[in-house]
Amino acid sequence: MKQLALDIGLATGPTLDGFFAGPNEPTLRHLRLWAGDAHVPTLHSPVPTYLWGDSGSGKTHLLEAVGGALSAQGATVGWLHAGVMEPPEFDERWLAVLLDDVHLYTAVQQHAAFNWFINAQSLQRGVVAAGKLPPADLPLREDLRTRLGWGHVFHLQVLSESDRRVVLRQAADARGLVLSDDVIDYMLHRFSRDLGSLMELLNHLDDYALRTQRAVTIPLIRSMFENE
Numbered sequence: 666m667k668q669l670a671l672d673i674g675l676a677t678g679p680t681l682d683g684f685f686a687g688p689n690e691p692t693l694r695h696l697r698l699w700a701g702d703a704h705v706p707t708l709h710s711p712v713p714t715y716l717w718g719d720s721g722s723g724k725t726h727l728l729e730a731v732g733g734a735l736s737a738q739g740a741t742v743g744w745l746h747a748g749v750m751e752p753p754e755f756d757e758r759w760l761a762v763l764l765d766d767v768h769l770y771t772a773v774q775q776h777a778a779f780n781w782f783i784n785a786q787s788l789q790r791g792v793v794a795a796g797k798l799p800p801a802d803l804p805l806r807e808d809l810r811t812r813l814g815w816g817h818v819f820h821l822q823v824l825s826e827s828d829r830r831v832v833l834r835q836a837a838d839a840r841g842l843v844l845s846d847d848v849i850d851y852m853l854h855r856f857s858r859d860l861g862s863l864m865e866l867l868n869h870l871d872d873y874a875l876r877t878q879r880a881v882t883i884p885l886i887r888s889m890f891e892n893e
Contacts, residue, residue: 679729685824685832685860689723692716692819696727699791700734711785713792715813717799718821721859724795727821728763731793735760743781745774752777755784761791767813768796768803779809792816824860826853833863840871842881851883 681700686693699710716724732742740760745752747769755762762781770778778794785792796803800814824832830849837844844852856866873889874881 679726680733681727681730684723684726684730685828685835687824687828688822689819692727692821695817695819696731696793699793700731701738711789711791713782713786713794713813713816715800715816715818716793716795716821717797717818719797719823721857721861722821722823723860724821725765726861728765728793728795731761732763745778745781747771747774749774752781755781757784757788759785759790761785761793764792764794764813766796767794767805768798770805772806775806775809779806779812782809782812829853829860829863832860833867836864836867837881840867842867842871842874844881848881848883848886851886 681693681697684693695714699714716727718724732744735742741756741758743753743756743759743762744765745762746765750771750773752774762785764778764781767778782792784790794813796813798804799820800810800818803810803813805813830853833844833849833852852863852866856862869889870881870886874885877885877888879885
């Protein structure tokens with residue numbers, strides 16, 4: 666069976682409102698206060714924030730949601746992840762820098778991240794970073810590793826299966842899709858349980874169901890993978 670590639674960037678519009686927090690409510694509350702959204706005033710504290718947790722815990726979603734919230738306020742941000750092989754120089758117009766997957770950074774990326782961090786701090790700009798490991802265990806140069814860990818640090822938990830079921834059900838309802846219990850079972854047990862991957866799968870199902878004018882069933886899912 667084909668695997669759906671997960672391609673989530675800032676253009677897809679992850680939001681803080683769209684993040685199902687579950688056990689990660691303190692992290693979401695902190696980022697709401699920091700970035701500002703429709704519910705709270707904006708603080709933009711220069712104290713850095715570091716998020717860590719296993720794949721599927723929502724780190725990238727939250728970073729992109731913060732970037733989206735700042736962009737909606739007319740701000741620009743610096744964005745660095747492990748796929749950016751030649752990071753640009755720090756731009757003084759940035760209100761914040763967002764550093765994703767820091768545990769994978771090369772020496773060149775670490776140099777850029779440290780430079781961005783120092784410039785952001787000197788200009789009282791924000792830093793929000795994320796990685797798979799806690800700061801003390803990051804395989805990074807010491808000056809960068811210690812700076813990532815001196816501010817707010819949050820450990821993100823992967824949602825339980827019951828929480829993922831709730832998210833799938835709510836996301837389907839928002840699209841006008843009806844997901845039976847057996848379809849949700851199939852999605853959870855046959856595909857990646859990473860929430861981002863499940864949301865991407867749901868997007869594909871929504872599109873395929875509309876194009877074929879069929880309800881979402883297990884045969885429809887199989888047909889989608891056979892024909893797409």
